[in-house]
Amino acid sequence: MLKNKTFHFFWIGQSLANFGDVFYIVSVVTYLYHLTSKAVSTALVPFLVTMSLFVSGIVAPxxxxxxxxxxxxxxxxxxKTFLLFLLAVFLKEGLASNMTIVYIFVILISFLDGINNPIKNSLVPLMVENEKILKTNSFLNTLDQFIRLGAWPIGSLVVSQWSPFFLINITLLFYIISSILMFMLRIEEEESVNKYSSKNKGFKKFLSSISLGWKHSWMNVYARSMNIMLFFEGIGNGVWISAILYVYVKEQLKLGEEWWGYINSVFYGGMVIGGILLVKFSRSVEKNQQFFVVIGPFVFAILTLLFGTTTYGWLALIYSTLYGVTEQFKFICLQTIIQKNIKTDALPNVFAVQGVISSVTFGISTLLLSFIADFYGIKFSFYLSVFCFLTSGLVSYKYRDIWNHGKIQKNLRAF
Known part of the structure; x- marks a missing residue:
């Protein structure tokens, strides 16, 4: 896998870009807080990022x-590199004292991410052999988790020792190298890349274009079932957001704020462990992918129930770690299945739809579960989450036959 020169350029370039994405957010959040000393100004950043990803996911087709x-x-x-360069210039010249300018850059950069993210997931089948797709997905996702674990503390350290402007310059360097590597990719795409082009014009063509991903996702049984599962699991995952976990640590575990960070860290650590196991045992996992896809949501439900009812911090850490491992197994199996069962030129449209669903469910779960936690208690948020995971599990069980590795063949592709 790593002997493939194009793939080599791809994972190095994307790793640098991912590091840069975290560094740039750390820089912007720190800059805004120093500028205003208000939490609301920094809280707007993840909100604007989510909304931009939502909009770009709709228009990406x-x-x-x-x-x-x-x-x-x-x-x-x-x-993205050019936009970050302009932001660095604005910061240096003091032109970014108006927060609106910073927010505009956040929106534009996130919009580009919303278009590029589905493409990244779609290129794997074009770069590696069919039997290595699951192993490649595991490698890339594990690498991403390592970056998430390391980039935040590294970025925070650099900002505290120097300045947000210095960290943005580091990000700019990473972005430049990443851009060069992306131009060096040698990928043979299908000639029918525009086969879904509509003959309509004007507004009708616009509507026809943005509906492509939804049509693909509805017509293909793999994408349709995954999106239903994604919706319920997206709401269920709301209990794992920072706001809910903070209340959970304070009110139920009755521990210090540092445990909030511990729980998040071991979750990502669990995903890293899961990714390493997947790389090591990729063939065995792929042969048994039906088991992992079907059992995954039910394991989520059990772990969430145990996590949400325990009052022991050490048990919460164990449950969070196991949740991360299970999440990695199920996610990689589903991602591999969809990459193998939808034509490459339709894949970005399908992944864009999943991005939209993730953005919508993130917003719904954040508001709904926070409301329940405030008015009915933190445990009831976890009970609702368990219900959502069980519903996803029933959907997965209903479609259990399509997850069978032996039945997934090239001639089953719907497009």
Missing amino acids: IFFEKYKFKTLLSYGQMF
Whole structure:
């Protein structure tokens, strides 16, 4: 896998870009807090990022229809680099004292991410052999978790020792190298990249283009079942957001704020452990993917119930770790299944739809579960989460036959 030169350029470039994405957010959040000393100014950053990803996920099929995926990925990273360069200039010259300017850059950069993210997941089948897709997904996802674990403390340390402007300059360097590597990719895309192009014009063509992903997702049984599961699990995962966990640590565990960080850290640590196991035993896992996809949501329900009812911090850490391991197994199996059962030129549209669903469920779960925690107690938030995971599990069980590795063949592709 690592001997593939194109894949080599891809994972190094994306790793640098991922490091840069975290560093840039740390820089912006720190800068805004120093500027205003108000939490609301920093809380707007993740909100604007989510909303931008939501909007770009809706309109992304318009770009997928017109341009090749490598073109979008390479030029998208180049434009992100240019936007970050402008932001660095504005910060240096003091022009970013108006918060609106900073927020505009956050929106634009996140919009480009919303277009590029589905493409990244879609390029794997074009770079590696069919039997290595699961192992490659495991490697890339584990690498991403390592970056998440390391980039936040490293970025925070750099900001505390120097300044947000210095960290943005580091990010700019990472973005430049990543852009160069993306232009060096050698990917053979299907000639039918525009086969879904509509003959309509004007507003009708716009509506036709943005509906492509939804049509693909509804017509393909794999994508349709996954999206239903994604919706319920997205709401269920709301109990694991920072706001809910903070209340959980204070009111139920009755421990210090540092445990909030411990629980988050061991969750990502669990995902790293799961990813390493997947890379090591990729063939065995793929042969038994039906088991992991079906059992995964039910394990989530059990772990969430145990986590939400315990009053012991050490048990909460164990449950959080196991949840991370299980999440990694199920996620990688589902991602591999969808990559193998939907034509490559339709994949970004389907992944874009999943991004929209994730954004919507994030917003719903944040408000709904926070409301329940405030008015009915933190345990009831976990009970609702358990119900959502059980519902997802029933959906997965209903479609259990399609997850069978032996039945997944190239001729089953719907597009």
